[in-house]
Every structure is written in C-alpha cells, then in structure tokens.
Amino acid sequence: MTTPYLEVRDLQTHFTTFGGSRVVKAVDGISFSLREGETLGLVGESGCGKTTTCLSIVGLLPPAARIAGGEIRLAGEDLTKKSPREMRRIRGRKIAMILQDPMASLNPLFNIYTQVSEPAYYHLGIRRQSLRRRVEDLLRSVRIPSPAMRMRNYPHQMSGGMRQRIVGAIALAGGPKLIIADEPTTNLDVTIQAQYLDLLKDIQQETGVAIIFVTHNLGIVAKMCDRMAVMYAGKIVECGSVRDLFGAPSHPYTKALLGSMAKLGSKEPLFAIPGQPPDLANLPPGCAFHPRCAEATQHCSEHEPKIVPCGQDWTAKCWLAHPKESLRHDHARA
Ligand code: SF4
Numbered sequence: 001m002t003t004p005y006l007e008v009r010d011l012q013t014h015f016t017t018f019g020g021s022r023v024v025k026a027v028d029g030i031s032f033s034l035r036e037g038e039t040l041g042l043v044g045e046s047g048c049g050k051t052t053t054c055l056s057i058v059g060l061l062p063p064a065a066r067i068a069g070g071e072i073r074l075a076g077e078d079l080t081k082k083s084p085r086e087m088r089r090i091r092g093r094k095i096a097m098i099l100q101d102p103m104a105s106l107n108p109l110f111n112i113y114t115q116v117s118e119p120a121y122y123h124l125g126i127r128r129q130s131l132r133r134r135v136e137d138l139l140r141s142v143r144i145p146s147p148a149m150r151m152r153n154y155p156h157q158m159s160g161g162m163r164q165r166i167v168g169a170i171a172l173a174g175g176p177k178l179i180i181a182d183e184p185t186t187n188l189d190v191t192i193q194a195q196y197l198d199l200l201k202d203i204q205q206e207t208g209v210a211i212i213f214v215t216h217n218l219g220i221v222a223k224m225c226d227r228m229a230v231m232y233a234g235k236i237v238e239c240g241s242v243r244d245l246f247g248a249p250s251h252p253y254t255k256a257l258l259g260s261m262a263k264l265g266s267k268e269p270l271f272a273i274p275g276q277p278p279d280l281a282n283l284p285p286g287c288a289f290h291p292r293c294a295e296a297t298q299h300c301s302e303h304e305p306k307i308v309p310c311g312q313d314w315t316a317k318c319w320l321a322h323p324k325e326s327l328r329h330d331h332a333r334a
Contacts, residue, residue: 004033011070041225059087096171119174161192240314
C-alpha cells in the first residue's frame with residue numbers, strides 16, 4: 001500500500017468571535033488521508049466544517065481563524081509549521097484549489113493567457129514560447145476550443161462552463177499533486193456539470209492528481225470519489241470507501257443523508273433530516289447529532305461516542321458502531 005500524499009491528523013481549527021470572548025471549534029479533531037490518484041469526497045450540510053478544513057490545508061484561513069492543533073502532512077512535510085511565504089510556494093505548485101464561483105477566482109482585468117500562464121511562470125520557471133505552448137496545451141486539456149485564439153479573451157467573453165474549465169486550467173498550470181475542489185459544479189447547469197465531472201476524471205487519469213471533492217451532492221460523490229468522509233458539527237462522523245458507505249452506512253447521519261437523495265422514478269416525497277445543524281458555539285452535550293437522530297437514546301445525549309473501526313479502512317463515531325457489545329447493549333437498553 002502506498003504512503004498517503006496528504007495526511008491530516010487531529011486537525012483543530014478555531015474561530016475567535018466577539019472580541020476574543022468566544023471560541024468556535026469549526027474543525028474539531030479530524031483525521032483523514034489521501035493517496036496519489038485517489039478522490040475523497042468531503043460531505044455534510046452547510047456549516048459542518050468542510051470549507052474550513054480545505055482552507056486550513058491551503059493556508060488561506062480568514063484572520064479570525066487559527067489552527068489550534070494537529071498536523072497537515074503533505075508528502076511528509078507539516079504545513080501547519082510553514083510560514084506564509086513558504087505556503088505561497090506550495091499553493092499552486094503542490095496543492096491547487098478550485099472554488100465554487102469561477103468569477104471569484106478569475107480577474108476580470110486580465111486575459112486568459114495572463115491568468116493561466118502565471119502559475120507556470122512563477123512555480124515552474126517556464127518562459128516565452130514554451131509558456132505560450134504550455135497555456136495552449138492546458139486550455140486544450142480542459143477542452144477549450146481554439147485555444148490560441150481563446151487565450152486572448154477576457155473572462156466576461158466566456159460562458160459559465162468555459163470559465164470553470166479555465167479555473168481548472170489555472171489549477172493544473174503549476175503541476176500540483178493535490179487539487180481541492182470546493183463545490184466546483186454548483187453554479188453549472190446539469191449537462192455542463194456532467195461534462196465538467198467527466199473532464200476532471202480524465203485529467204485525474206492522465207496526471208494521477210489526488211482530489212478532495214467538497215460537496216453536499218451525494219450523486220457526485222458516487223460518480224467521482226473512491227472514499228468519503230462525512231462531517232457533522234466540525235467532526236468526521238463516518239469515513240470509508242464509497243462502496244461501503246453507500247452499501248451499508250453505519251452512522252445514522254450518513255443514513256439520513258443517503259435517505260434524502262432524490263431517487264429516479266420514485267413518487268415518494270423527499271426525506272428531510274429533521275431539525276437544523278447545531279450552533280458550533282453552543283453544541284449539545286453527548287453526541288452532537290442526538291437532537292436530530294432517529295436512533296438516539298438517553299446514553300447518546302450524555303456521552304460523546306469515540307471514533308471506532310467498523311470495517312477495513314472504515315470508521316464511525318456512533319455508539320451503535322461500538323465494538324464493545326456491552327456498550328451497544330447500554331445504548332439499546334437506555
Ligand atoms: Fe445517533 Fe446515538 Fe449514534 Fe449519535 S451516538 S448518531 S445520537 S445513535
């Protein structure tokens with residue numbers, strides 16, 4: 001088995017609010033790993049800590065946030081120990097990020113050539129004609145027609161789908177081994193979305209890049225990912241292969257997310273998870289999911305479950321998955 005390219009160990013990212021009087025644990029002790037060429041889906045409702053996890057990895061946290069503990073090891077180097085200057089050299093060269101809104105990533109004042117060439121110029125030292133050829137190749141690889149002509153265009157002269165593909169070309173320009181794609185298809189219509197996902201898959205097969213796919217769309221996870229980590233209230237509550245988690249999920253939250261997926265041809269009303277995600281500054285005692293969990297007991301509302309293995313490379317944070325039969329019985333009796 002190959003060594004993971006990315007290893008996140010017990011990562012804690014906290015926000016300080018109200019002049020320092022309150023600490024919000026947006027990411028609270030999560031661990032996961034990713035090998036080269038692998039795709040991990042990071043899923044969960046809005047506000048569960050997915051984006052904060054990604055921003056922690058790329059070192060782009062807002063001023064109110066800080067990494068309070070843990071390690072982020074990229075090819076063996078701990079990114080939490082890097083200076084902002086060192087992180088600037090790592091971003092684009094080793095890790096790239098694709099954001100939800102391409103217009104937020106593209107500068108309307110610069111043409112496509114300038115924006116796609118910058119990472120290759122800065123990180124790889126490519127110049128002049130070689131740089132032009134590199135940009136043309138990158139645009140071709142993300143299926144932009146007539147790349148030599150299109151590189152002279154500005155973002156406003158392109159469709160939404162083309163802009164998102166340009167963002168993909170910028171992400172690939174520095175030759176990273178890890179791409180973090182944060183809801184990259186949310187603003188695309190369904191047919192363009194499918195084409196974009198196919199494109200990412202093709203690029204991954206050609207380059208061997210690892211991808212973290214942040215989404216709340218489990219259909220995309222099923223299509224794109226090898227493994228998935230389900231986040232709730234800043235913690236990973238279940239992590240394993242897509243096949244295992246879709247086949248027989250262990251955690252009631254994973255079951256509820258899967259149950260709320262639209263099914264082709266079904267006339268049943270869509271299932272909605274009752275209640276709202278908790279306020280991270282004021283979490284309920286015990287298991288944070290217990291106020292919304294169909295299988296919760298008194299025991300869950302008083303004691304926080306630990307992460308336990310429930311299969312090969314598969315863990316869950318739930319009393320129901322606890323290997324000690326007595327604890328599962330406690331749960332059943334409570
Ligand atoms: Fe539900 Fe209890 Fe498991 Fe939490 S520990 S998910 S409340 S069954």
